[in-house]
Amino acid sequence: MTMLVNAVSATDITPEGSDYETVRRVIEMITNDYREQPSLETIAERLGQSPTQLQKVFTRWAGLSPKAFLQAVTLDHAKRLLGQERLPLLETSFEVGLSGPGRLHDLFVTHEAMSPGEWKARGGGLTIRYGFHPSPFGLALVMITERGLAGLAFADLGGERACYEDMAQRWPNATYVEDSAATAPYAAHIFDPGKWSCEQPLRVVLIGTDFQVRVWESLLKIPLGKAVTYSDLARDIGQPTASRAVGAAVGRNPISFVVPCHRALGKSGALTGYHWGLTRKRAMLGWEAAQMS
DNA sequence: TACGCAAACCGTA
């Protein structure tokens, strides 16, 4: 009700919020059948849409043509995101982010972690309000506590129930209250790059194991348009040989997108996995590529 | 170069 429809930007979402569904299928097609390099025409045909219509939807979503998008998610580009040198630490990225003159917007976040005791309670004594909202990556499930955003997940068409359960079981002892009026402002803020600013940072609360929280904090240091490997993260938290455990922790990240787990790649530059579907990881990377230009 | 495969690595449930 309180959603304002003023500034129209490239990231605005259709009323039905269904752009992503189309986009998702396009991405799947061009990545699955990349060998044959399907043309816009053939893709459109398979989707039962006109090429111009498809082009329009895709570009509205990403600010990028399907062709340019495909380029943005190739292995070659992924390697560029990783950067030449594996050594430069993530430590300074916040600093750079705040003062760098040429830097494009990124979502600013202040975070706090739950104490180990609170974690052991498995959410006991915690009230979590939640709601579903359309987003550039499909229907988003937003979960908040008094201390800030605690969870963000994505549902495929009709998968809302599964999505909710996936999240709710992480903190089984919490009390859950449906309250999309309360969560709506969060969704609006997160998915509108125009609202990202360091004056109005997003409050986030990390609920997890000590190890997991350290990994997630590392993820938060990756700037927009950059990527790191799992072993980079392992080194950053001071356990250089734990890259595999890091991978598991990254996979358990409850605040998808905001804690940019999609910016973690395999050492080869390959997209190794994503809890909410590899296609969505590709979508996020491509979408971010467009934000940069 | 590009894979396939096995072995070492480590925090969770």
Place this chain on the structure above:
DNA sequence: TACGGTTTGCGTA
């Protein structure tokens, strides 16, 4: 104990 959103090394096209 088993199981991953990993890596690395080594052998084969």
